[in-house]
Amino acid sequence: MTSPTPSLPLSSLLILLLFSLFHVSLTASTSPTTYIYGGCSHIKYSQNSAYSASLNSLLTSLVNSATNSPFSKLTLTSPATISGVYQCRGDLPESSCSTCIRNSVSQLGSLCVNSVGGVLQLDGCFLKYDNATFLGVEDKSVVLKRCGGGGGGGDSGELVSRRDQVLGYLASLSESYYRVGESGGVKGVGQCVGDLSLGECQDCLVYAIQRFKGDCGPVGSGDLFLGKCYVRVMVDGHGSSWYGSNGSSQDDEIERTLAILVGLIAGIALLIVFFAFLRRLCDGKDGK
Structure with a gap:
């Protein structure tokens, strides 16, 4: 007689489902097509x-x-x-x-x-x-500006100091069209459209960095998009790359959704445990 195939307990399946939902939501939030x-x-x-x-x-x-x-x-x-x-x-x-x-x-x-x-x-x-001439023409007009919350630890002064270190590092990479930097959990990225010369790219990004500092002030994260270049800053995973088309944070929406899902799954799990306890209790009485 063969023994039955072992199966995962329902609680384990619920945990796996929860992590799967978290992974799918997190992946969707960072889609390049956002x-x-x-x-x-x-x-x-x-x-x-x-x-x-x-x-x-x-x-x-x-x-x-x-x-x-x-x-x-x-x-x-x-x-x-x-x-x-x-x-x-x-x-x-x-x-x-x-x-x-x-x-x-x-x-x-x-x-x-x-x-x-x-x-x-x-x-x-x-x-x-x-149909107008724009290729190879530098465009430093501000198209989009978003100054978001820090999301990281430490006081505002420390956060801004790390942000400025990252922005200064991005400005120093004058031979690159795509630039990334990080300092103490603050991450920054800058990029130009490739039809600009390196000199025009440098000029565009330096201007974007100056505008970011001036317009966003003591705020750790945010975005500044000019016509031909941009600067984006994130703090500990919070900030610019998590925003959706309406300017609100997709990360906040995901956290709310996950909180609801966790609550529902936890409630179902408690009900299952409760009914399992009642069943064992009844089975114990019947066995006497």
Whole structure:
């Protein structure tokens, strides 16, 4: 006679489910396709026009380039003049870059219907197209600014000091388009669009850092996106990269969701334990 196959106790299954839910939620919160900002030209083109054909050709070429390059720019002059550029975040693998650009093209198609120009910044990539001249042109206009809470330990002075150390380090990496730094739990990242020269990139990032310090003051984390570069600061996992498209923290939403799930699972587990205790109690009485 064979013995029954052992199975995991229900309590163990509940714990595994809880960790699975946490892992899925945490992974989703850091998706490269998380929306940050977007914008469209007020000028429209007609469907089936020469510009429509050029735009489709441009976007197809950029999507194809993203399979093997984190950056590409292109200008078409026939059948109509149009330029485009994309830039993936410096730490993204090729597969994630490609997915991010495909997602950007899809989102811009819905966001900027028949618009001559469009721009979209996702967490992992940047995409822009227009018939105006913008390639190789430095753009230090502030597109998005968010100053978030610190989220780390220590007083505000220590936090700001570490933040400024990280920002100073980013400013010193003048030979890089993508820059990362960390000090005492404060993490920073800066990046330029690759159509700028290194000198223009340095100028753009230094300006972004100065604006960040001035505009956010004694705040540890946040984002500052200019037209062709950005600076982002996080403190102990809290801050810029956790924000969603509405400017609220996805991390806070995840924590609330997990708190509800934990409460529900804990309640179910207590009920199971209670009924199991009653069953054993009854079985014990029957056995006497």
